[in-house]
Amino acid sequence: MPYAMPSQHAISANAFHADVRAFRRSPSAFRGFVHSRKSASLRNARVVSTRASTTPTLYDVPVSNNGARVRLLLYWKGMESQISIKNPSEIGGLKSEEYLSLNPQGKMPLMVLPDGLAIPESEVISQYVLDEYSDVGPLLIPSDAKQRALATLATRIHDIYIVPIQGCMYRGPMDIAKRAEDLSQIYKQLDAVEKILQDAKQLRVNTPSSEDYDPIPDGPFICGQEPCFADAGLFPTWVFFERILPRYFGWKDVFSGRPLTQTWFEAMCADTCGERILLEIRKGLDDWHENGRWDTTGVNDAVKDGNYTWKY
Numbered sequence: 488m489p490y491a492m493p494s495q496h497a498i499s500a501n502a503f504h505a506d507v508r509a510f511r512r513s514p515s516a517f518r519g520f521v522h523s524r525k526s527a528s529l530r531n532a533r534v535v536s537t538r539a540s541t542t543p544t545l546y547d548v549p550v551s552n553n554g555a556r557v558r559l560l561l562y563w564k565g566m567e568s569q570i571s572i573k574n575p576s577e578i579g580g581l582k583s584e585e586y587l588s589l590n591p592q593g594k595m596p597l598m599v600l601p602d603g604l605a606i607p608e609s610e611v612i613s614q615y616v617l618d619e620y621s622d623v624g625p626l627l628i629p630s631d632a633k634q635r636a637l638a639t640l641a642t643r644i645h646d647i648y649i650v651p652i653q654g655c656m657y658r659g660p661m662d663i664a665k666r667a668e669d670l671s672q673i674y675k676q677l678d679a680v681e682k683i684l685q686d687a688k689q690l691r692v693n694t695p696s697s698e699d700y701d702p703i704p705d706g707p708f709i710c711g712q713e714p715c716f717a718d719a720g721l722f723p724t725w726v727f728f729e730r731i732l733p734r735y736f737g738w739k740d741v742f743s744g745r746p747l748t749q750t751w752f753e754a755m756c757a758d759t760c761g762e763r764i765l766l767e768i769r770k771g772l773d774d775w776h777e778n779g780r781w782d783t784t785g786v787n788d789a790v791k792d793g794n795y796t797w798k799y
């Protein structure tokens with residue numbers, strides 16, 4: 488089903504879609520990518536369950552942006568038949584004894600392997616998927632060391648400075664000053680990510696010998712012509728930003744002054760797997776809206792308080 492772009496984000500030309508489609512998941516199109524090393528963080532994962540299963544299980548729900556980061560990698564790799572995706576409610580919910588025995592943080596996503604190893608944290612699950620299934624579909628890892636560093640920086644900024652405060656957009660009750668402060672931090676991080684996109688582009692322009700050299704048209708993904716783990720990490724959260732900040736906080740356009748982020752977001756929406764994630768998350772956000780979430784959490788009241796800045 489074709490995705491109808493919101494009017495303020497209309498894609499400039501059909502040719503753009505054609506370019507994006509041309510890069511989709513043809514294994515030969517990913518020759519420039521390298522195999523990654525085994526993730527050190529996995530050594531710390533705990534074996535806590537003996538639950539029998541022949542395939543890994545991903546505990547997640549469609550609206551979860553952290554879970555969507557893993558789902559997008561699986562979609563790009565064409566691995567869905569190899570992973571069973573379950574709602575945490577199937578084992579009693581995030582705070583149930585069984586779930587907490589698998590992930591003491593009581594958060595999703597969580598991947599449980601057939602041997603019972605439980606791997607929480609979207610970054611760690613992502614690294615595991617990239618390592619373990621490096622021979623399935625595209626590698627989704629930039630081959631150039633500097634591009635790879637920028638991809639890692641993007642996901643780190645996302646994980647450290649955005650995810651812990653994203654609840655200011657939809658959670659509550661919350662102290663009003665804290666909500667406003669967190670929102671201002673989100674505004675700041677949007678610029679930090681635009682800078683990463685600028686740096687990645689500049690590198691490609693300055694390094695024509697690089698495997699990731701990408702003359703005109705540049706991008707459209709964070710590290711060039713091919714999607715990578717950073718695109719999967721950031722896009723679901725930008726779906727939140729693009730939907731929530733204008734609708735409930737009055738922002739005119741989350742991409743204003745951030746042209747590279749806008750081009751990237753549009754490319755992600757035009758990608759078959761990206762579009763699928765977009766629709767999954769939007770459906771969840773629309774359900775939240777229907778259920779009055781922005782009233783019950785106090786967001787709609789908070790934004791009426793003129794003592795704080797809500798609109799950027």
Ligand SMILES: N[C@@H](CCC(=O)N[C@@H](CS)C(=O)NCC(=O)O)C(=O)O
Nearest residue numbers: 551552553554594595596608609610
């Ligand atoms: N750092 C974690 C964050 C996980 C997280 O906050 N997940 C949310 C859903 S996107 C969650 O489980 N929220 C429910 C809760 O905190 O009770 C990761 O990257 O996986």
